[in-house]
Amino acid sequence: MTKIIVSAPGKLMLLGEHAVVYGQPCLVTAVGQRMKATVELTDEAVFQLDAPDVKVEGYKKPMSELGQGDIPKGAKFVEMAIKNFFNRHPGRLVKDLGVKITTQSEFSSQFGFGSSSASTVCVLKALSEITGASLDNKSIFDLAFKTVIDIQGKGSGFDVAAAVFGGTLYFIKGGKVIEPLNIDSLPLIIGYTGIKFDTVALINEVAKKAEKYPEVIDNIYQQIGKLVEQAKKAILSKDWASVGELMNFDEGYLASLGV
């Protein structure tokens, strides 16, 4: 097999945003729109990427230089994912083998549905299959999360988990807990404000506040964690009114953080 097409869903944070970075649990769900990646092994030791959704077209680089030099923003996650995959599984790297990838998304990278994480997961899953490494989901998660951290320096991995496992998850940072919740679907209407924030910049801003008001911020994280525990129960018992009320409390805490 030299060509494979894989897809992974976008994610939507339900409850626990931001606090998840500091070890609190969160609830995240996969959405019905997907990122698709076509991955081919080629005979030339070159990495090629076409990701028109993020304005990367005809991007090429020797396999030996993966992760080096200036990388266009839209290519970073895919390129680092390939690098991490072969670093972790060097036996799968055939000499003079190249990788050609085309990604295509059902959702805009502007929507905050986690397009970077979804494309990272697609590429890792594709390489896992195409090279015969056959990694399990947790191993895919670990490699994808490492890739995100390599690039962003920060994050919790909840978006990666949603892309790998799908469904609705109770999640703790780094995949310490990834617990699928046994529900078919969520009766949600999603509104889009049109505003996409820079996650890392927001994390840094709150971290600055936490230096000045450590107890205030720490308490907010703990309270968000408690809301998540209550919402998990409410979701499992399909008590949607309570889920909504708990989300409203959460929004206030997030407003308090300035997030």
Added chain:
Amino acid sequence: MTKIIVSAPGKLMLLGEHAVVYGQPCLVTAVGQRMKATVELTDEAVFQLDAPDVKVEGYKKPMSELGQGDIPKGAKFVEMAIKNFFNRHPGRLVKDLGVKITTQSEFSSQFGFGSSSASTVCVLKALSEITGASLDNKSIFDLAFKTVIDIQGKGSGFDVAAAVFGGTLYFIKGGKVIEPLNIDSLPLIIGYTGIKFDTVALINEVAKKAEKYPEVIDNIYQQIGKLVEQAKKAILSKDWASVGELMNFDEGYLASLGV
């Protein structure tokens, strides 16, 4: 002396709104706009009120019927204040004595500056002087707070305290603590949304939430209380940037409560 003019300032809650009803401290300040009351003793045992700001004009009632029957909204606080004053100080009630009051406000009763409390305080202070009872400020506060509770059933009295004592106060419900903060002025710009809420309805709404989520709500009150303690220190050291930051946290908590 049969005629006296007194005035009391409007109030602005700085920090601690709502949680103050549940025993947490708050910070409240008097504003530079005042309620004015002209109070006369008359020879006829009739209560007369002109309060054009709240559309009460030519309102009359025998002194013996104070507090009875249907009372126009705009007359309630003044009428109950007179009743409470003479109930508490019956020796000051001369037979066939009447009270004629005209109130006039520098601020609209729509502004949430506490016009009801300010007019209550004005009337009590005027009666205290005009009858020679010469109550001290704490006694005026106690009678005015009782009047508010008689009418609303609920409240903390912070607006009454601002009207009685002026300046900027650290306050705990019912006047358990009324601590003037030694600062000349506050560098504040006040915006007005145009929206005036029904305080009692809001209190009841949050109380309903507290029944379902007691720990969530209780924690929010406690955290607001902690913000107040920090803001008190920040105000005393004129650290206005911190006061603003603490207010921002507070706004989030209030949003969380739905207030």
